[in-house]
Amino acid sequence: MDLGLKGKNAIVTGGSQGVGLAIAQGLAREGCNVAIGARGKEQLEKAAENLRALGVNSVAITADFSTSEGCSKFVADASSQLGGIDILVNNVGGMTPGSIESLTDEQWQASIDLNLMSFIWTSRAALPHLKQSSSGRILNVSGLSGTQLLPGAWTTTIANTGILGITKQLANELAANNITVNSICPGTVRTEAWMGPRADAMAKARGMTSDEVRAMMASFAMLNRLAEPEEIGDVAAFLVSEKNSYMTGTTVEVCGGWSKYLG
Ligand SMILES: NC(=O)c1ccc[n+]([C@@H]2O[C@H](COP(=O)([O-])OP(=O)(O)OC[C@H]3O[C@@H](n4cnc5c(N)ncnc54)[C@H](OP(=O)(O)O)[C@@H]3O)[C@@H](O)[C@H]2O)c1
Incomplete structure (x- = not known):
């Protein structure tokens, strides 16, 4: 099936490894150009080089997504280097282990800024670009701690429940612009x-x-x-494609059947 992604421009936060890179690769396999952002320059450039080997344009942009300015700069640089943005993938995140008693205020703030606020900051900065696209798409990477109890996973639980809320709110606000907003929820990759x-x-x-x-x-x-990384990348590519035209505000679990709730 041709997903209609050839020649589209996507940007992926936290795209130098892991789930972000898996999604960037899934998009590149479909002919989509990709800008990836992360802090570590060397790894980022190597990842972009591997994406270019798939026959697409890929740019590596060093960025710190833990601040509003860092998110805005990434979007501006990516748009000017790719020539516009059709697809935003909010992926960046990481877990800080700890309990309610051990996590410090600084750790909470840093975790919320990176795992949650970066989704808002990057989406806000990308909106003017997405609105100019005929097929604007946002995909937010969440996790199972957003829908069920994973004991001890404090920082990701707070972020992932928030990401589901952001996804629903954004989908509602952007429907009038024909921009769809969904979330993908991987199991362990x-x-x-x-x-x-x-x-x-x-x-x-x-x-x-x-x-x-x-x-x-x-x-x-x-x-x-x-999960193999490609199994996440392939579903993500479908979710941001033109073939997926009537799904918005929803979360797709790619977790091998980890979640056990009904409905
Ligand atoms: N891996 C899984 O099994 C799994 C399962 C469910 C959900 N998820 C979700 O998937 C997302 C990615 O997780 P992952 O496991 O793939 O993470 P990862 O392997 O740790 O990769 C994180 C990526 O984000 C970048 N990054 C981290 N902090 C950054 C910052 N402050 N500014 C810019 N870039 C930053 C890293 O590069 P630098 O360090 O060089 O900046 C790297 O590219 C997260 O939202 C996570 O909750 C993952």
């Missing part, structure tokens, strides 16, 4: 972090091996495995 430092840190905290941690995360899914 076989990313660099889960194959390395994230699993290692959880293993240390729980007295398990990293392989045992990955097996435990896999066991939460009915399919009993982690």
Whole structure:
């Protein structure tokens, strides 16, 4: 199926690795140009080079999404380097481990700024560009802690519940401009972090091996495995495509059957 993404311009926050890069690759495989933003220049440029190898234009823009100015600058630079924006993917985020008693005010603020406010700041900055597109799309990356209890996942829970609210509000406000806004909710993805430092840190905290941690995360899914990055990228590409013209304000779970609620 031709998704109609050839020659469109997309921008992805936090696109140098992990879920963001998986989505950027999914878009590039469909012929969509992609601007990716992150802090680490070397990794970002390597990722953009790999995206260009898929035959599209890709630009690497160093950015700090934890401030409003950083988000606005990324959008302005990406738009001028790509020549407009049709698709925004709000992906950037990270988890700060801790409890209500251990998390400091600074950690809370930093987590909320990066995982939640960046979605608002980047969307706001991108709106004038998206409104000029004939097929404007926003895709917000959320997580299962937004819809069900994941004990201890304080900082992502606050962000992910908020992202679902942002998705609904934005979808309602932008419907008149024919811009659709949806959310994609991955389960555990076989990313660099889960194959390395994230699993290692959880293993240390729980007295398990990293392989045992990955097996435990896999066991939460009915399919009993982690998601391959392409499995997220392909669904994301469909969600922001012209083929997906009547879905807005909703969340699509790509979690191998982890969520167990009905309806
Ligand atoms: N991985 C999963 O299994 C999974 C599951 C469900 C949901 N998610 C969601 O997917 C999103 C990405 O997660 P991930 O696991 O793929 O993360 P990740 O592997 O840690 O990658 C994070 C990306 O964001 C960039 N980044 C981090 N802080 C930044 C900042 N202040 N300014 C600019 N860029 C920044 C990183 O590059 P630099 O460090 O170089 O800046 C990197 O490109 C998050 O919203 C997460 O909640 C992930």
